[in-house]
Structure formats: structure tokens, C-alpha cells
Amino acid sequence: MALPRRLLIANRGEIAVRVIRACRDLDISPIAVYAPVDAGAPHVRLADEALLLPGDVPAESYLNGPLLVELARRTGAAALHPGYGFLAENPAFAALCEEAGLAFVGPPADVLRRCGDKAAARAAADASGVPILRGTPPVDDDVAGREARAVGFPLLIKAAGGGGGKGIHLVRGPSDLASALRLARGEAQAAFGDPRVYLERWLEQPRHVEVQILADHQGGVIHLGERACSVQRRHQKLIEEAPAPGLPAALREALVTAAVRVARTLGYRNAGTIEFLVDGEEFFFIEVNARIQVEHPVTELVTGVDLIAAQVLIASGAPLPWRQADLRWTGCALECRISAEDPHAGFLPSLGRIDGVTEPAGPGVRVDSGAWPGQVVSRHYDPLLSKVITTGPSREAAIDRMRRALREYAISGVSTTIPFHLWALDQPAFARGLYDVRFADGWEPEPPTPEVERLATLAAAAWFHRRLTTPTLPADGAVGRWIGAGREESLR
Amino acid sequence: MRVEATVSGHRRIVEVRGTADEYIIRVGGEAVPFRLRPDAGSECFRLEVGGQTIPVRICAAGGGASVIIGTARVAVGLRRALPIPSRRNAGLGASARREVRAPIPGLVVAVPVAQGATVAPHTPVAIIEAMKMQMEVPAAAAGRIEDLRVRPGQEVAGGAVLAVIACPPDATGMDAPAVAGQGA
Numbered sequence: 001m002a003l004p005r006r007l008l009i010a011n012r013g014e015i016a017v018r019v020i021r022a023c024r025d026l027d028i029s030p031i032a033v034y035a036p037v038d039a040g041a042p043h044v045r046l047a048d049e050a051l052l053l054p055g056d057v058p059a060e061s062y063l064n065g066p067l068l069v070e071l072a073r074r075t076g077a078a079a080l081h082p083g084y085g086f087l088a089e090n091p092a093f094a095a096l097c098e099e100a101g102l103a104f105v106g107p108p109a110d111v112l113r114r115c116g117d118k119a120a121a122r123a124a125a126d127a128s129g130v131p132i133l134r135g136t137p138p139v140d141d142d143v144a145g146r147e148a149r150a151v152g153f154p155l156l157i158k159a160a161g162g163g164g165g166k167g168i169h170l171v172r173g174p175s176d177l178a179s180a181l182r183l184a185r186g187e188a189q190a191a192f193g194d195p196r197v198y199l200e201r202w203l204e205q206p207r208h209v210e211v212q213i214l215a216d217h218q219g220g221v222i223h224l225g226e227r228a229c230s231v232q233r234r235h236q237k238l239i240e241e242a243p244a245p246g247l248p249a250a251l252r253e254a255l256v257t258a259a260v261r262v263a264r265t266l267g268y269r270n271a272g273t274i275e276f277l278v279d280g281e282e283f284f285f286i287e288v289n290a291r292i293q294v295e296h297p298v299t300e301l302v303t304g305v306d307l308i309a310a311q312v313l314i315a316s317g318a319p320l321p322w323r324q325a326d327l328r329w330t331g332c333a334l335e336c337r338i339s340a341e342d343p344h345a346g347f348l349p350s351l352g353r354i355d356g357v358t359e360p361a362g363p364g365v366r367v368d369s370g371a372w373p374g375q376v377v378s379r380h381y382d383p384l385l386s387k388v389i390t391t392g393p394s395r396e397a398a399i400d401r402m403r404r405a406l407r408e409y410a411i412s413g414v415s416t417t418i419p420f421h422l423w424a425l426d427q428p429a430f431a432r433g434l435y436d437v438r439f440a441d442g443w444e445p446e447p448p449t450p451e452v453e454r455l456a457t458l459a460a461a462a463w464f465h466r467r468l469t470t471p472t473l474p475a476d477g478a479v480g481r482w483i484g485a486g487r488e489e490s491l492r
Numbered sequence: 493m494r495v496e497a498t499v500s501g502h503r504r505i506v507e508v509r510g511t512a513d514e515y516i517i518r519v520g521g522e523a524v525p526f527r528l529r530p531d532a533g534s535e536c537f538r539l540e541v542g543g544q545t546i547p548v549r550i551c552a553a554g555g556g557a558s559v560i561i562g563t564a565r566v567a568v569g570l571r572r573a574l575p576i577p578s579r580r581n582a583g584l585g586a587s588a589r590r591e592v593r594a595p596i597p598g599l600v601v602a603v604p605v606a607q608g609a610t611v612a613p614h615t616p617v618a619i620i621e622a623m624k625m626q627m628e629v630p631a632a633a634a635g636r637i638e639d640l641r642v643r644p645g646q647e648v649a650g651g652a653v654l655a656v657i658a659c660p661p662d663a664t665g666m667d668a669p670a671v672a673g674q675g676a
Binding site: 179191344349357373412413415420449453454460462463469 | 493495497499500504506508510511513515517519524526528531532533534535536537539541546547548549550556557559560561562563564565566568570572595596597598599601602616619621622623624625626628650
């Protein structure tokens with residue numbers, strides 16, 4: 001089967017840019033869509049055509065399934081890439097694409113349905129002989145108390161209808177159950193349109209390790225190795241790396257074998273991730289993420305495989321161009337997610353307008369970014385701005401390059417997670433690779449040293465002086481910057 | 493220009509001289525030459541001092557600046573040093589009313605309390621959704637809901653007052669009573 005000539009990207013931000021780049025490499029014409037607030041975004045500029053969506057609210061924009069299919073039809077796109085989040089794991093939307101004759105770049109609707117039903121995915125893993133955590137089917141409020149006692153506290157409440165960390169709540173004891181259930185149901189309803197939740201045993205200090213899978217329509221399934229994603233907060237990943245540090249070879253082999261087995265049992269197609277918790281020598285299946293993941297670049301950099309291009313190839317009906325034995329892993333890769341969140345204020349979303357961005361580059365540094373000067377960080381969308389991915393022959397080299405890259409990264413207008421990442425890289429537990437999912441809980445903005453306070457005082461005083469002495473003219477665009485600069489100069 | 497800079501309650505007079513981002517600062521008799529080079533946008537600079545360059549982000553916050561250096565954030569109170577003594581040290585005293593404010597802008601999805609209800613410090617007063625996350629806003633003090641100002645479905649700005657709680661005289665909230673003075 002031939003590749004599509006044109007492909008519509010039903011997403012925004014860094015992942016839309018990433019898909020556009022894969023399209024260029026495959027000689028496919030990329031078509032972007034955008035909400036009004038994203039009008040100046042990089043994905044709009046880089047695509048061959050960009051179509052305006054009616055509103056900023058997700059339901060009117062990137063969740064507007066029927067309109068997105070109609071726009072694909074109107075622009076002559078033969079395929080649609082959903083990115084991650086939004087409609088990426090929505091079986092009804094995948095079916096809508098199929099009915100319209102569009103190749104949905106992801107698993108087919110029936111696979112999405114099986115993976116999206118977390119209870120069914122757990123049952124599939126169980127059936128393929130892969131260990132799972134003790135848990136329940138979706139529960140009603142009136143039996144939740146009894147079910148919770150059977151699972152044992154502490155436990156997690158998880159949304160049956162979706163992943164991505166939404167709707168997950170930790171319950172330490174029976175007294176917290178009712179309020180956590182209410183919040184979890186509310187989030188699950190808002191994020192996935194499905195209020196069903198289930199309960200699952202919670203491990204105190206596990207590590208999160210996941211395996212990247214590619215499966216074609218001819219029955220070929222390969223794995224591309226594992227990623228370690230234990231640096232998490234509120235079940236949102238912050239740092240990911242490949243390979244997983246400190247994972248014994250035998251355990252790694254067991255994990256990747258289990259992942260391929262789960263993928264086969266589910267009849268999996270396209271790119272997917274099988275997530276596990278590792279506790280000592282034990283491991284447990286948790287869920288399948290039936291989409292390309294935010295952290296896919298670390299796998300790309302250690303395997304040399306373009307995962308987005310592979311997704312498009314598979315969706316067009318091509319068999320996998322590699323056998324398992326063809327894959328080689330080289331070096332180490334590390335990813336830091338740069339989000340508009342304030343690590344000094346409990347990681348609250350930092351809303352505002354970005355008025356300047358300087359991104360890092362150089363040897364061993366890749367930046368997948370959707371950030372731009374003028375960008376309004378609104379509450380409608382995920383706060384992820386970009387990802388910095390570094391590589392090196394060793395883990396230490398990748399970490400050193402990350403430190404260099406983060407010090408080059410300057411984003412003005414919103415707070416970002418960069419200070420958290422700088423902290424994480426310097427923690428002895430992280431340097432040794434001996435960190436678990438509790439690691440990020442140790443973040444506490446340390447009281448500044450006297451030297452840092454001295455530097456801050458110098459910088460603040462000069463900044464204050466600069467503000468009081470620098471004349472400014474309103475930047476309304478009515479005056480050209482050249483003329484404006486001249487006028488400002490004459491006022492000095 | 494003489495600037496009064498306050499860090500962690502410690503006040504210092506800093507003398508700033510210079511132009512075009514090149515400064516000499518005098519702190520307690522010690523002269524420090526440095527540059528503050530704009531890096532990106534209105535907030536990001538590189539501080540060149542003592543033979544090295546340090547990325548900093550400086551943004552206006554309250555009556556001063558919030559300076560981010562590496563992993564640390566330092567709140568610096570700033571004002572021009574004037575020879576007039578401050579009048580801002582008169583205490584306001586503890587209030588018997590407590591306002592519950594929205595920590596971020598968002599959509600109110602639920603208001604689990606009613607007007608006139610009695611609340612404990614941790615009782616959720618509202619549930620706000622932003623960026624696909626829901627969070628409970630606790631009452632912050634024990635008392636009675638005197639004025640409930642939001643309904644489910646309403647959009648609120650960050651810092652908007654959601655409810656006003658009338659606290660009994662002996663109520664102890666989660667925070668110490670407000671202290672007047674330089675805000676951080």
C-alpha cells in the first residue's frame with residue numbers, strides 16, 4: 001500500500017510539530033488544525049496548510065471529531081494522526097475515520113476499545129500469564145467500601161475510561177475513600193466522558209518501567225526496549241530515560257517478553273506502550289497506552305527508529321521493516337518535560353503569555369517544542385510546552401548535557417518546571433539511578449544559600465533600576481521596531 | 493539610585509550605578525561590577541558577575557521581584573530608598589472574616605457547601621477544574637459560610653473570592669493571622 005499524499009494532524013503543540021517533521025521525512029504533505037488561541041503556533045507555520053477551528057474550548061477544537069474528519073476530507077488528506085491526548089485513544093473517533101476512508105494513525109477502533117477498558121486490558125494481561133496488581137472491576141459508590149477492604153489500603157482509584165494520569169487518586173485509609181471517589185469520578189467524566197473507576201493495590205515504592213511496542217497488520221510484533229519513567233508527580237511523568245538504570249538483564253528480558261505477549265493477546269496494532277510497575281525482582285502489568293507517548297523520543301534516540309514514521313507506515317498497511325533481531329540499542333537518552341507549572345507553588349499551572357523563548361541546542365541535545373513568543377498558556381490545554389532530550393554514550397554524559405541544555409533554556413512570561421529538573425539531576429539517588437515513583441515527592445525548594453541571596457539581591461536591584469530608568473513605548477505594532485527603538489533612544 | 497532590597501526579612505541598601513545593562517553595585521561598602529544581559533523576553537537575563545554567567549528569571553511580584561536562580565526562588569522586596577520612615581508597620585490585627593480564594597483561574601465544577609453551613613479548616617468549599625485537573629479548595633478556617641459567591645459552572649479568575657467565612661473568636665485557622673508589612 002502506498003503512503004498517503006496528505007496527512008491531517010488533529011493535535012497542537014510539540015506533538016503536532018513532531019508529526020509534521022515525520023511527514024516531511026516521508027514526503028507527505030502535512031495539514032495542521034488550530035484553535036484561535038494557537039494561531040501563531042509553530043505547527044501552524046510549519047504545515048503546508050493550517051485550518052482554523054471554531055473555538056478554544058477542546059470540544060470545539062481538538063476534540064471536535066466530526067469536524068476534524070470533515071476537514072481531512074475537504075483538504076484531500078488520506079490519513080489522520082491524532083497525536084496523544086485529545087482523540088488519540090477514542091475508539092468512536094477511530095471508527096469515524098475508518099468510515100470516512102481515512103487511515104487513522106493508531107490502533108483500530110476495536111483495539112482501542114479493548115485497551116481503553118482498563119479492566120479488560122488487565123484481564124488480557126492476566127490471561128497471557130503476565131502478573132497484575134490485585135484490583136477490582138469498575139465499582140459503584142455503594143459497594144466501594146467493601147471492595148476497598150478486599151483490595152486493602154492504601155489503594156489507587158483509577159479511571160476505567162482512560163489513562164494519562166487523569167482521574168487517579170491515592171486513598172490511604174477508609175475515611176478518604178468517599179471524597180477521593182468523588183474527585184476521581186469528576187475528573188474521569190471531564191477527561192474521558194466516562195465516570196467509571198476501579199480500585200487497585202498500591203505499592204509503596206515501585207519503579208515505573210514501560211516497554212515500547214510496534215505491531216503491524218500482518219501479525220508482526222516487536223519491542224523497542226524499555227523506558228524508565230519513575231520521576232512523576234500527581235501521576236504525571238516529569239523525566240523519562242532509556243535504558244532503565246539498574247534493571248537486571250534477566251528482569252529486562254522478562255519485561256519485554258511479557259510486553260510482546262500482552263500485545264499479541266490484545267491483537268495490538270501500530271505503536272503502543274505496555275506499562276509495568278517493578279518492585280524488587282517482581283513486576284506487574286498496569287496498563288496499555290494505545291498511542292504514541294510523550295516520552296517516545298528517548299526510545300528513538302537509543303534505537304535510531306523514527307516511531308512516528310513507523311506509525312504512518314503501519315497505518316498505511318505496510319509490514320514492519322525490521323525484525324526483532326535487527327534492533328540495536330546504543331547509548332543513553334534522557335527527557336525532561338518542560339511544563340508551564342510553578343514548582344515553587346505546588347506545581348500549580350502557570351497561566352499567562354510567553355513573551356520570549358531561547359531554546360537549547362548543540363551536540364546530543366534535541367528539543368521537541370511547541371513554545372513560541374506570543375503563546376497564551378490557557379487553562380483549556382495540557383501545560384506541556386516542550387521536551388528536552390539529551391543523549392550520550394553513558395548516562396552520566398546524557399545527564400551532564402541535560403544540565404547544560406536546561407541552563408541555556410530561557411522562557412519568559414510563565415513559570416516552568418526547569419528549576420525542578422535542575423534539582424532532580426543533582427540528587428544522589430537520581431545520579432545513581434536508584435529512584436522510584438516517590439522520588440519527586442522529595443522536591444522541596446531548598447532555602448537559598450547566602451550566595452544565591454546575594455546574587456538575587458544584585459540582580460533584583462539592577463532590574464529595578466532598569467525598569468525605572470528605561471523608557472518604553474507601547475508595543476502595539478503601530479510603530480515599527482526600528483522607529484520605535486530610535487524614539488526610545490532619543491528619550492534616554 | 494539607592495534601592496532598599498529586602499530578602500528573608502533582612503533589609504539592605506543597594507546603590508546601583510550604570511547604564512545599558514552594565515552596573516556597579518555597592519552593598520555595604522563593597523563595589524561589585526556586573527552586567528545584566530537580556531536573554532529572552534521580559535523576564536530572562538544572564539547575570540555576568542565574578543567571571544561567570546548565571547541564568548536568572550526575574551518577574552515582578554508583589555512589592556518587588558521574584559528571582560529564580562537555578563533551583564531556588566528568592567523573593568526580593570524592592571523600593572527606592574527614601575529618607576522618610578515607613579508608615580507600613582502599623583498592625584491590622586487578626587480579622588474575624590476569612591476569604592476563601594481561587595488558587596488558579598478555572599471552572600467551578602462543584603460547590604459542596606451551602607450558605608450558612610459550618611465548616612472545618614479542611615472542608616472543601618469548591619472544586620475547581622483547570623487544565624483537565626480538579627482540585628478541592630479548602631475552607632482554610634473553621635467557621636460559618638457567611639457569603640457564598642460562586643455557583644457550579646462559573647468561571648473564576650485566580651485569586652477570586654469564592655466564599656467568606658465568619659470565624660468565631662477562638663477559631664484557629666491553618667495560617668497565622670495576617671501580618672502587615674512588605675509582601676513577598
